[in-house]
Amino acid sequence: MNRTTPAGLAGRYLTLCLMLVVMLGPIVWQLLTSLKSRQESVYDGLLPSSPTLENYSRVAESFPLFAYVGNTLVVCALAVVSNCLFASMGGYALSRAGWRGRQVVFTVLVATLMFPFESVMISMFLTVRSMGLADTLVGVWLPGAVSVLNLFIMRAAFLAVPREMEEAAVLDGASEWQRFTRVFLPSAKGALAVVCITSFMGAWDDFLWPLIVLTNSENYTLQLGLKALSGSSLVNDPRLVAAGAIAALLPMMLLFFCLQRYFFKGVGEGSIKT
Amino acid sequence: MSPAPRTSPKAGRAARRRAARAQETDHGLVHRRWWTPYLFLLPGLAMVLTFSLWPFVNTVVLSLTDAQILRGGGFVGLDNYRRALGDPAFWTALTNSVLYTAVVVPALVLMPLALAVLVERKVPGIGFFRSAYYTPVIASAVVVGLMWQWLLRSDGLVNTVLVRLRVVAEPVPFLTDGTLLLVSAMIVTIWKGLGYYMVFYLAALGNVPRSLHEAAAIDGAGALRRFLHVTIPSVKPMMLLVGTLSAISALRVFTEVYILGGESGGPGGDSRTLPFLIREVGLGFAGETGYAAAISILLFLLTLVFSLLGRRLSKGDER
Amino acid sequence: MRHTRGIRLLTSGLLLASLLATAACGLSASGEDTSGEPERTGRIAGQITFRTLQLKPNFTEYVQGVIDAFEKEHPDVRVKWEDVPGEGYNEKLVADAQAGTLPDVVNLNTDSFQLLADRGMLADVAALDPKARADFVPGAWDQYRLPGRSGVYAYPWYVTPExxxxxxxxxxxxxxxxxxxxxxxxxxxxxxxxxxxxxxxxxxxxxxxxxxxxxxxxxxxxxxxxxxxxxxxxxxxxxxxxxxxxxxxxxxxxxxxxxxxxxxxxxxxxxxxxxxxxxxxxxxxxxxxxxxxxxxxxxxxxxxxxxxxxxxIGIYTQSLGIRKGTRHVDAAVEFAKWVTNGPNQVAFSKAATIYPSNSRGLDDPYFSDRGDGSDPETVARVVGAEQLREAGxxxxxxxxxxxxxxxxxxxxxxxxxxxxxxxxxxxxxxxxxxxxxxxxxxxx
CATH class of the missing domain: 3.40.190.10 (Periplasmic binding protein-like II)
Incomplete structure (x- = not known):
């Protein structure tokens, strides 16, 4: 398995690079647009003729990028923590057989999975408001604090934990909570990583819900801020929009780049296996 | 799924594992008070009840009324459902949604797996590639739309190449033909899903014991056979999960159709999906909240059918 | 297993009951107070909220300037400015209307004006401010009437002519x-x-x-x-x-x-x-x-x-509506009037490429100076203004x-x-x- 011919390696990189072109297209496009100066046309040609960072400083001036990123990260962090914790707890319960009402709970959960957000948005807003959480980041986070999807991801992972491991723990006299934290959680690291990513992305990407909840622009998340930059009926500068998007994206990519090795290392030890 | 001869060692192993798993799925536990599972589920369930179930009930009630946006309505029984079933736009949207799911799900179950296998090996710089493949997930819809239009429009890159190579005589109407537009939107969905589900598979691939691959290699199995007989069986639960997730997102698709086909949902509205229709009916000045709710419920029923189908499929496979 | 079935039945029963018992939201028309028309008290004071459609960050300075000047003029009034991106603007308005939290003075486009006015959520500004009509270009004011009703339900704000x-x-x-x-x-x-x-x-x-x-x-x-x-x-x-x-x-x-x-x-x-x-x-x-x-x-x-x-040409203006249930009618009306007055609209036009709906604003030489006729932007401004004067x-x-x-x-x-x-x-x-x-x- 570890034999690699130079030709094989070259082929591998060729494929990797080919995929790169396909996948990176829009980001590279935005990057190039963001480097175009005000003297040249945004619409002609791909490459900037006289690259400039001016657009980035313009964005920085008019736009509290760091505050927005900060707000977004708060929501993301809350979402990641709550999802990892609550979804694994709930997923654990769902994965254990033989308790009353399991089928009902399961059906209810499946039922709620599938609703177009627009049709439940207003009633969600009324609830959040009645809790006094309108215009707060907590209000943005709360409805997504445990997503049903993540419950199912964790449930699938726990189902796959070999029975012998659990039985051994029971024989050792471990309580339910101990079995959960010492046996099950460690063997579901891979699934936890996936939950981390899905909940982070969910919080990062969300636009309509934060818009409904937040009114004070100091509380705005990044997506809201970026939307304010882009194509209004009065001003429309693709360079600025691109610069804002890239500036917002770079930290994300860096984070992912730095974390991915841990992710996949940790994943290797965990098990979502059969 | 695997037509491998029973004599092959890896197939035997896979079968044994499958049998073991079928047992595992239903094990109960010894020491337990009935409410323990609820304690574990409490935070999750509370959240779900408040933010999902309550709106769900709400939608069911609304679907039985003629409520309009910001205007109360009266009980009309099943009128909205009757109206939907007699509405050609509903049937078009239903067909489109089903078609969408039928194409996108298999593609998103298999292609990201191939991509994950490609980037699984730790060659220098692989971290960069992994991160880069993830970027379509975070790219803004507007830019994604612009890029794909630039590729697919009648004087776009794809058509220019096709016409130059004389594959086609006339540009292919990717974006102005109802069906082709739907196909184009599917391509965008698949493209966006590649990196996302790749991460799921990477997580699963990490768990395939290396020894399995080595044993297969010693048996003289080529890369393709190893992929089919070792990799696929080992990541099967993940494939099921990805199938479920991608089915759900395929049934909810809106953005891709919108950015490629405009607010009408393609020429003549022929490429509208169910969520597209729900938005169109429910929002705006004369938004018919009640009717939109009814279509939401019908969409939900459709999902239920799909998920039952999925469960049947996965169960049938395990026995 | 029998237990499970019992619980399942019970739960579905409960579900059904709650379903029938709840007056679902969206059924009750809205949380807005749409009963009577507000009346002026003569005291210009209180804190009001002002919502604009995507004016930040490009026109932050202009809008803040207008607000500051108003607060200086009326020291008892505090204006809280919220700016919302164009995408999702109407969805947010609907959610707010449903929750009864519409802003006191709100920037509306044609769609959202119709929605809120038709549902009786906007105050009749012709009743609150009978003299206002004379200030605006013909047509602009009449655009905010509703078929079958007597009132005018918003102040015309900026215009973009064809x-x-x-x-x-x-x-x-x-x-x-x-x-x-x-x-x-x-x-x-x-x-x-x-x-x-x-x-x-x-x-x-x-x-x-x-x-x-x-x-x-x-x-x-x-x-x-x-x-x-x-x-x-x-x-x-x-x-x-x-x-x-x-x-x-x-x-x-x-x-x-x-x-x-x-x-x-x-x-x-x-x-x-x-x-x-x-x-x-x-x-x-x-x-x-x-x-x-x-x-x-x-x-x-x-x-x-x-x-x-x-x-x-036709005339399509952005408008400022006043929430019917506002607690500070006088402050809201005075502020909307302030934002849409001649000088403030002209200043806005100079910051953005828009036109005042205020007839005094349109008389500003800025809108009739063609320059040497070679700069498209300058020419467009004059052409636009000329067309606007005859709009119907x-x-x-x-x-x-x-x-x-x-x-x-x-x-x-x-x-x-x-x-x-x-x-x-x-x-x-x-x-x-x-x-x-x-x-x-x-x-x-």
């Missing part, structure tokens, strides 16, 4: 004279045909987008949209069919970018890269082109909009032509322009669909 912009170089290349741009829809089509014949497929004449062209094009051709009593659409006429036929033929000839049919293509992109002769018809666009495509900007010419049989409401899209009607008509037009359906059939079907929607809305 003008004609085109790439003079490409125009000339097609053998047309940039000094003689089209003035009727028919001429516009003739010119487009000529452009399509000469362009060799390198550029197109205009965007197909029936959604954007109707009902304006029909009105300009003299097609009646509604009958006298305004309770039925009557646009199914030979003229309208002729319009579809010409669109179909021009589309087949390549006079329009193929993908522009569904309105998903970016007109700025097309015009800015020299692949389109007629640009979008608003002065603000000229500024975008100046910033984003300097070369094409220099080739851009400006003329009065095509007005055909009407002879004048009859060129507006009728209120009855809602988004839903537009959508239905649009879909039929797509099919006909692509050549899948006969134009006469498409127009007939469009009218039937439109009338069905109208009846449905009127029934309630």
């Amino acid at each position: 003008i004609l912009t085109f790439n003079a170089r490409l125009y000339r290349a097609a053998g047309l004279d940039p000094d003689k741009p089209p003035t009727s829809v028919e001429q516009y089509f003739d010119h487009a045909e000529r452009i399509a014949d000469r362009s060799g497929g390198r550029y197109a004449a205009f965007m197909a987008d029936p959604q954007g062209r109707l009902p304006g094009d029909w009105q300009k051709m003299g097609v009646p949209i509604l009958d006298e009593r305004r309770d039925a659409f009557v646009f199914d006429t030979p003229k309208a069919v002729e319009w579809v036929e010409r669109m179909r033929d021009l589309y087949a000839k390549g006079a329009m970018p193929r993908e522009s049919l569904t309105g998903s293509q970016d007109i700025n992109q097309l015009y800015g890269s020299g692949r389109l002769v007629f640009g979008p018809g608003s002065p603000g666009f000229i500024k975008d082109i100046k910033d984003n495509a300097p070369k094409v900007y220099r080739e851009t010419a400006v003329a009065p909009a095509v007005t055909g049989k009407l002879g004048h 409401l009859d060129a507006n899209t009728p209120v009855e032509w809602t988004n839903q009607v537009g959508d239905a008509v649009n879909r039929e037009m797509h099919r006909a322009i692509k050549g899948d359906v006969r134009p006469a059939d498409a127009v007939r079907r469009a009218q039937e669909a439109a009338n069905r929607i109208l009846r449905n809305q009127r029934d309630r």
Whole structure:
């Protein structure tokens, strides 16, 4: 398995690079647009003729990028923590057989999975408001604090934990909570990583819900801020929009780049296996 | 799924594992008070009840009324459902949604797996590639739309190449033909899903014991056979999960159709999906909240059918 | 197992019960107080909220300046400014209206004005401020009346008039004279045909987008949209069919970018890269082109909009509505008046490429100075202002032509322009669909 011919390696990189072109297209496009100066046309040609960072400083001036990123990260962090914790707890319960009402709970959960957000948005807003959480980041986070999807991801992972491991723990006299934290959680690291990513992305990407909840622009998340930059009926500068998007994206990519090795290392030890 | 001869060692192993798993799925536990599972589920369930179930009930009630946006309505029984079933736009949207799911799900179950296998090996710089493949997930819809239009429009890159190579005589109407537009939107969905589900598979691939691959290699199995007989069986639960997730997102698709086909949902509205229709009916000045709710419920029923189908499929496979 | 079934039954029973017992939200009309008209007390004080549509970060300085000056004038008033991005603006308004938390003074576009006013959520500003009418250009004020009611439900704010912009170089290349741009829809089509014949497929004449062209094009051709009593659409006429036929033929000839049919293509992109002769018809666009495509900007010419049989353009203003249930009526009214007064609107026009709806504002020399006539932006400003002075409401899209009607008509037009359906059939079907929607809305 570890034999690699130079030709094989070259082929591998060729494929990797080919995929790169396909996948990176829009980001590279935005990057190039963001480097175009005000003297040249945004619409002609791909490459900037006289690259400039001016657009980035313009964005920085008019736009509290760091505050927005900060707000977004708060929501993301809350979402990641709550999802990892609550979804694994709930997923654990769902994965254990033989308790009353399991089928009902399961059906209810499946039922709620599938609703177009627009049709439940207003009633969600009324609830959040009645809790006094309108215009707060907590209000943005709360409805997504445990997503049903993540419950199912964790449930699938726990189902796959070999029975012998659990039985051994029971024989050792471990309580339910101990079995959960010492046996099950460690063997579901891979699934936890996936939950981390899905909940982070969910919080990062969300636009309509934060818009409904937040009114004070100091509380705005990044997506809201970026939307304010882009194509209004009065001003429309693709360079600025691109610069804002890239500036917002770079930290994300860096984070992912730095974390991915841990992710996949940790994943290797965990098990979502059969 | 695997037509491998029973004599092959890896197939035997896979079968044994499958049998073991079928047992595992239903094990109960010894020491337990009935409410323990609820304690574990409490935070999750509370959240779900408040933010999902309550709106769900709400939608069911609304679907039985003629409520309009910001205007109360009266009980009309099943009128909205009757109206939907007699509405050609509903049937078009239903067909489109089903078609969408039928194409996108298999593609998103298999292609990201191939991509994950490609980037699984730790060659220098692989971290960069992994991160880069993830970027379509975070790219803004507007830019994604612009890029794909630039590729697919009648004087776009794809058509220019096709016409130059004389594959086609006339540009292919990717974006102005109802069906082709739907196909184009599917391509965008698949493209966006590649990196996302790749991460799921990477997580699963990490768990395939290396020894399995080595044993297969010693048996003289080529890369393709190893992929089919070792990799696929080992990541099967993940494939099921990805199938479920991608089915759900395929049934909810809106953005891709919108950015490629405009607010009408393609020429003549022929490429509208169910969520597209729900938005169109429910929002705006004369938004018919009640009717939109009814279509939401019908969409939900459709999902239920799909998920039952999925469960049947996965169960049938395990026995 | 029997236990589980029992619980399952019980739970579904409970579910059903709760389902029947709950008055679902969305059923109760809204949380807004829509009972009586507010009355003025004469005391200008309190904290009011002011919501604008996507003015941050580009016009932060201007808006904040207006607010600060107002607070200086009225020290007992605090104005809390919220700015919301354009995307999702209406959804947020609806959520707020439902929750009873509409802002006291709120920036509305045509759609959101109709929605809130029709549901009785906006105060009658004509009653609160009887003298205001005289301040605005004719038509602007009347735009905020509602059919069948006596009041006026918003202050007109800024305006973006319609003008004609085109790439003079490409125009000339097609053998047309940039000094003689089209003035009727028919001429516009003739010119487009000529452009399509000469362009060799390198550029197109205009965007197909029936959604954007109707009902304006029909009105300009003299097609009646509604009958006298305004309770039925009557646009199914030979003229309208002729319009579809010409669109179909021009589309087949390549006079329009193929993908522009569904309105998903970016007109700025097309015009800015020299692949389109007629640009979008608003002065603000000229500024975008100046910033984003300097070369094409220099080739851009400006003329009065095509007005055909009407002879004048319509008037579409942004407006400021006052929440009916506001606790500080006086402060809200005074503030809305302040924002829409002449000087403040002129200052805004200088910061953005827009026009005042305030008649005194439009008299500012800024709107009549053509410069040396060579700078498209300056010329556009004067052309726009000239057209605005003669604008009339009859060129507006009728209120009855809602988004839903537009959508239905649009879909039929797509099919006909692509050549899948006969134009006469498409127009007939469009009218039937439109009338069905109208009846449905009127029934309630």
